Amino acid sequence: xxxxxxxxxxxxADLRAGRLSAVTLAEASLERLETIGGKLNAVVTLTRERxxxxxxxxxxxxxxxxxxxxxxxxxxxxxxxLATSSGIPTTWGAAPFRTRRFDYDATVIRxxxxxxxxxxxxxxxxxxxxxxxxxxxxxxxxxxGISPWSPDAWSGGSSSGSGSAVGAGLVPFAIxxxxxxSILSPATFCGVTGLRPTYGxxxxxxxxxxxxxxxxLGPLALTADDCGLVLDAIAGPDPGDPTAAPRVYRYDERDxxxxxRFAVVRGAVEQAxxxxxxxxxxxxxxxxxxxxxxxxxxxxxxxxxxxxxILWAEGASAFQALIEGGTIADLTAPEDRVTPYxxxxxxxxxxxxALRLRGIVAREIDRVLSRFDAIVGPSRAxxxxxxxxxxRSPIRGxxxxxxxxxxxxxxxxxxxxxxxxxxxxLPVGLQFMGxxxxxxxxxxxxxxxxxxxxxxxxxxxxx
Amino acid sequence: xxxxxxxxxxxSLVRQRYGARLDEAQLAAVRETLEGLARDVATLxxxxxxxxxxxxxxxxxxxxxx
Numbered sequence: 001x002x003x004x005x006x007x008x009x010x011x012x013a014d015l016r017a018g019r020l021s022a023v024t025l026a027e028a029s030l031e032r033l034e035t036i037g038g039k040l041n042a043v044v045t046l047t048r049e050r051x052x053x054x055x056x057x058x059x060x061x062x063x064x065x066x067x068x069x070x071x072x073x074x075x076x077x078x079x080x081x082l083a084t085s086s087g088i089p090t091t092w093g094a095a096p097f098r099t100r101r102f103d104y105d106a107t108v109i110r111x112x113x114x115x116x117x118x119x120x121x122x123x124x125x126x127x128x129x130x131x132x133x134x135x136x137x138x139x140x141x142x143x144x145g146i147s148p149w150s151p152d153a154w155s156g157g158s159s160s161g162s163g164s165a166v167g168a169g170l171v172p173f174a175i176x177x178x179x180x181x182s183i184l185s186p187a188t189f190c191g192v193t194g195l196r197p198t199y200g201x202x203x204x205x206x207x208x209x210x211x212x213x214x215x216x217l218g219p220l221a222l223t224a225d226d227c228g229l230v231l232d233a234i235a236g237p238d239p240g241d242p243t244a245a246p247r248v249y250r251y252d253e254r255d256x257x258x259x260x261r262f263a264v265v266r267g268a269v270e271q272a273x274x275x276x277x278x279x280x281x282x283x284x285x286x287x288x289x290x291x292x293x294x295x296x297x298x299x300x301x302x303x304x305x306x307x308x309x310i311l312w313a314e315g316a317s318a319f320q321a322l323i324e325g326g327t328i329a330d331l332t333a334p335e336d337r338v339t340p341y342x343x344x345x346x347x348x349x350x351x352x353x354a355l356r357l358r359g360i361v362a363r364e365i366d367r368v369l370s371r372f373d374a375i376v377g378p379s380r381a382x383x384x385x386x387x388x389x390x391x392r393s394p395i396r397g398x399x400x401x402x403x404x405x406x407x408x409x410x411x412x413x414x415x416x417x418x419x420x421x422x423x424x425x426l427p428v429g430l431q432f433m434g435x436x437x438x439x440x441x442x443x444x445x446x447x448x449x450x451x452x453x454x455x456x457x458x459x460x461x462x463x
Numbered sequence: 464x465x466x467x468x469x470x471x472x473x474x475s476l477v478r479q480r481y482g483a484r485l486d487e488a489q490l491a492a493v494r495e496t497l498e499g500l501a502r503d504v505a506t507l508x509x510x511x512x513x514x515x516x517x518x519x520x521x522x523x524x525x526x527x528x529x
Binding site (some may be wrong): 133212213242243301302304305306308309312326329335337338339341342343344345346347350352353354355356357358359360362396397 | 469470473476477480481484485489492493496497499500501502503504506507508509510512516517518519521523
């Protein structure tokens with residue numbers, strides 16, 4: 001029985017019916033990660049020993065009738081910025097830290113263990129989650145992340161391995177992080193579903209800090225339904241992270257609100273690459289079968305400049321010792337060795353101005369969103385860059401991404417789903433961005449999309 | 464002072480602090496990044512903000528026994 005490209009629910013049914021064991025599943029995942037994952041530069045460390053221990057325990061518990069829930073016995077990979085114990089390295093994708101180890105598990109890793117999930121790999125990522133300003137795919141000591149849709153195309157970043165491992169059917173789900181684009185970008189370029197939760201929904205304890213007020217952790221999986229199952233397991237308050245909100249989250253798979261009320265920001269689709277724009281325009285036509293799609297104009301505010309200043313200022317502080325001490329000279333991407341020095345130019349008053357503007361943006365966007373279930377638009381305005389080429393990045397001001405700037409600065413949830421392929425065979429994504437704490441609404445919209453379309457069932461050539 | 468003046472001042476600062484580590488091409492990349500930052504900062508400063516708009520702060524006073 002093939003276990004690749006099967007959803008968490010499908011695998012869970014087989015595990016409980018005795019048609020499959022967690023050990024068999026973990027071994028199959030490890031084998032695919034080692035072979036296909038190696039070709040995609042998706043893996044930093046296989047966690048074989050810990051995986052087989054966890055899988056054997058899952059088999060024993062399920063056989064004894066102790067069911068920890070939907071993730072019990074399901075293998076997964078974690079972006080390599082999440083601390084893991086057991087002697088497993090946590091590298092942050094950066095050559096200077098390739099042997100660094102922590103003696104504890106990040107809260108997300110611990111919660112997944114409590115849910116019975118099986119950690120099979122630490123997955124590749126852009127060095128320091130892109131916080132140094134990279135603008136090319138080759139920005140990790142593990143090499144450029146490769147999309148399973150083309151050996152010549154980038155997997156996206158910074159959660160590169162999380163995207164390609166799910167996209168190539170190596171794991172049913174993975175954990176990524178997003179400061180600005182790092183879940184939705186690899187989800188898009190690898191043709192999978194990604195969920196960026198509301199800021200504060202998931203504890204960041206044990207995760208590398210890039211920007212304290214922007215960083216979020218979330219799942220990438222084959223379906224929106226699977227993302228909901230994972231979020232249910234990892235969300236919730238945590239004394240280890242004071243920004244983790246004191247709210248309990250329960251995934252509501254029954255939420256099937258229809259018709260939906262969608263908004264499209266005027267100009268957002270037109271700004272995309274022509275190949276992306278064509279796919280998204282067709283997707284919006286399909287979306288009208290699920291509800292209304294109203295074009296809107298957003299208040300005139302400096303969304304992208306504001307988010308960039310917050311990102312660069314907080315990143316400069318988070319990595320101050322590495323920058324001033326010269327450690328960045330050993331990074332992979334040449335621009336990551338240089339451009340961080342420019343952040344000495346950000347004045348405290350300008351950072352604070354950006355934070356004050358963020359409060360205004362959050363209120364204004366919530367006012368707009370209160371009339372809709374979600375704002376929809378392209379998950380990314382461009383397809384994955386070709387390996388060896390530089391790309392224009394929104395976080396360096398080289399490409400537009402108003403929804404990404406708003407969603408991350410205001411801490412709003414977004415689900416990104418596959419919505420088609422370009423003529424070159426590269427995936428394009430559609431995002432549903434909702435009000436704060438409305439993960440169940442954006443997941444309901446994404447589920448409705450996936451009930452009506454087949455894009456998430458397409459399999460890439462490199463799998 | 465124009466944004467261009469600020470770029471020159473900050474470029475001088477970066478060169479004094481880190482210039483020994485950087486060659487001319489790298490310094491040019493720094494200048495380009497500074498110019499982008501200056502554009503963003505100018506955009507921010509041009510956006511009106513009411514006096515009572517506060518930055519959202521996660522800070523809360525700490526007391527170990529509460």
